[in-house]
Amino acid sequence: MRAYVEVNLKAIKNNIALVRGKTSAQILAVVKADAYGHGLVPVAKCAIESGASWLGVALLEEAITLRESGISTPIISWLTPPSSDFKKAIELDIDLSIPSLKHLELIVAAGKAIGKRPRVHIEIDTGMGRGGLLGEWAEFLIAISGAEVDVVGFWSHFARADEPDEIANSNQLAEFESKLAELIGIGINPKYIHFANSAATLTNSKSHKDIIRLGIAMYGLSPDVNSLGTSTQLDLETAMTLKAELHLVKRVPAGSPIGYGATESTARDTKLAIVSMGYSDGIPRCTSNSTGVFVGGAKAPIIGRVSMDQFVVDLGPDSNAQSGDIAEVFGGLGYSVDDWASAAGTINYEIVTRIASRVPRIYV
Ligand SMILES: *Cc1c(COP(=O)(O)O)cnc(C)c1O
Numbered sequence: 001m002r003a004y005v006e007v008n009l010k011a012i013k014n015n016i017a018l019v020r021g022k023t024s025a026q027i028l029a030v031v032k033a034d035a036y037g038h039g040l041v042p043v044a045k046c047a048i049e050s051g052a053s054w055l056g057v058a059l060l061e062e063a064i065t066l067r068e069s070g071i072s073t074p075i076i077s078w079l080t081p082p083s084s085d086f087k088k089a090i091e092l093d094i095d096l097s098i099p100s101l102k103h104l105e106l107i108v109a110a111g112k113a114i115g116k117r118p119r120v121h122i123e124i125d126t127g128m129g130r131g132g133l134l135g136e137w138a139e140f141l142i143a144i145s146g147a148e149v150d151v152v153g154f155w156s157h158f159a160r161a162d163e164p165d166e167i168a169n170s171n172q173l174a175e176f177e178s179k180l181a182e183l184i185g186i187g188i189n190p191k192y193i194h195f196a197n198s199a200a201t202l203t204n205s206k207s208h209k210d211i212i213r214l215g216i217a218m219y220g221l222s223p224d225v226n227s228l229g230t231s232t233q234l235d236l237e238t239a240m241t242l243k244a245e246l247h248l249v250k251r252v253p254a255g256s257p258i259g260y261g262a263t264e265s266t267a268r269d270t271k272l273a274i275v276s277m278g279y280s281d282g283i284p285r286c287t288s289n290s291t292g293v294f295v296g297g298a299k300a301p302i303i304g305r306v307s308m309d310q311f312v313v314d315l316g317p318d319s320n321a322q323s324g325d326i327a328e329v330f331g332g333l334g335y336s337v338d339d340w341a342s343a344a345g346t347i348n349y350e351i352v353t354r355i356a357s358r359v360p361r362i363y364v
Contacts, residue, residue: 003244003277005361006331007038009046011220011237016050018235019201019217025208028054028076028194030215032062037282037352038219038240039361041069047218048073056213060084060094067092076121076153078131086110090118095152099123099131101140108148121153122190124179126172128159137179145186154180154190158207161199162224169200173207199223202234221348225338240352241331242359246295247274247310248323258312259304266303271315273300275327278309282355283329284344291343294334296321 016027029047034040044055044066055071057063058079066075077089078097087110089096098104098120111118122144125132133140144151156176160166176195183190193209198217200207216223220238222231231238252272257265266272275293279285285306292301292313300313300321315321330337330351337348344351 001243001245001326001360003242003281003359005037005355005359006241006243007042007361007363008237008239008241009042009363011239012038012043012046012218013050014237015218015220015239016047016052016214019212019214020051023201023205023208023212025194025196026054026192026211027052028056028211028213029218030056030197030213031066032056032058032215033353034062034357036215036219036349037355039363040065041071042361042363044069044071044073052214054211060089063094064088064092067094078121078123082106086118087114090114090116093119095119095121097121097123097131097155098149099125099133101133101136101143104140104143104147104149111148118149119152120149121155121192121194122151122183124154124156124176126156126175126179127168128157128172130157130159132156137182141182141186144183144188151188151190153192153194153211154183155194158195158197158200161197161204161207162227164199164203164227169204169207197223199228202228216349219352221337221352225348230338231336238332238337240337242277242329242355243326243331244275244277244293244329246321246323246325246327247276249273249315249319249321249325257304260307261305264304266314268317270317271319271321272303273313273315273319273321273323273325273327275311275313275329276309277329277359278307278311280308280356281359282351283311284340284346284351284354286345287340287343291335291339293327293329294331295319295325295327299334300327 029052035043055075063077076095123132125134194211196207196212201212220236303314
């Protein structure tokens with residue numbers, strides 16, 4: 001096969017088991033962005049079988065796909081701009097986040113229109129400056145009392161959970177507690193309080209509350225290799241391996257320019273392999289030769305620029321790799337997701353989520 005993602009569902013199961021051993025909170029499996037590139041429905045089903053009792057997605061479309069595939073587990077959708085189909089969400093028992101007064105109005109109106117009370121989670125901005133109520137809080141407290149919604153949750157999100165000693169984390173938690181007290185003060189006492197992402201789950205048990213929202217660690221990747229350690233150090237099993245076939249292998253003399261712009265040339269007589277994936281498949285173009293693939297029993301570094309559908313690796317003169325061989329782009333043998341992330345100047349989250357939909361996902 002030209003190129004494919006192999007997803008090890010057992011790894012996801014083990015990662016959830018590891019986290020279950022560290023918390024008494026319920027687990028919400030974050031499966032947004034096609035389950036971080038691993039495949040929405042298969043990962044959601046695996047997470048539920050492994051003990052997750054909630055699912056979380058950004059988009060309503062993702063939540064709808066989950067419901068249409070027969071999943072009845074509670075789902076929260078938290079990125080729903082005003083044009084979202086709130087009626088459909090309420091019909092399908094999808095929990096909605098409320099980050100603003102306008103969302104409250106739209107969701108209440110949608111509930112009235114179909115004669116069903118929406119289930120909502122109030123989202124507050126405790127210092128990330130992204131989603132959530134901040135300046136409208138006083139007005140919101142008035143609007144929410146008596147509003148025709150079931151407030152089942154109250155939540156916020158950390159900006160710096162991957163820096164566990166950062167004072168901003170305790171400031172965010174304090175702000176959270178004080179807003180929650182105000183809500184309880186007006187007689188609204190949500191059953192599910194949630195705050196922690198993977199990094200907070202691993203480093204800050206005070207933030208666990210009733211539900212932890214587990215994303216990157218469930219996929220077996222470290223939330224931050226520098227501050228929290230590698231996935232191996234965290235006992236996580238990376239679920240995704242990316243593989244691609246060698247389109248061809250050929251001998252070239254020293255001094256051969258490679259690829260667009262001839263940015264690099266061979267340093268010696270060598271063998272090259274053309275790997276049949278490129279930036280349209282999600283291979284970052286801005287990589288350096290600090291990464292590559294594993295094939296023929298050895299690492300082969302990238303040489304020259306990544307093209308749209310292919311890139312070139314230097315196999316070395318003695319490689320026995322052949323055209324048609326399957327190279328591991330990242331996985332357990334040669335280069336890791338984190339190697340690719342650092343070569344591209346980004347984070348492992350981006351490397352796994354950017355793999356294009358034209359690359360099939362295979363479950364092992
Ligand atoms: C993506 C996301 C998470 C999961 O974050 P990880 O760092 O991958 O664990 C949790 N909560 C919200 C609101 C998110 O958007």
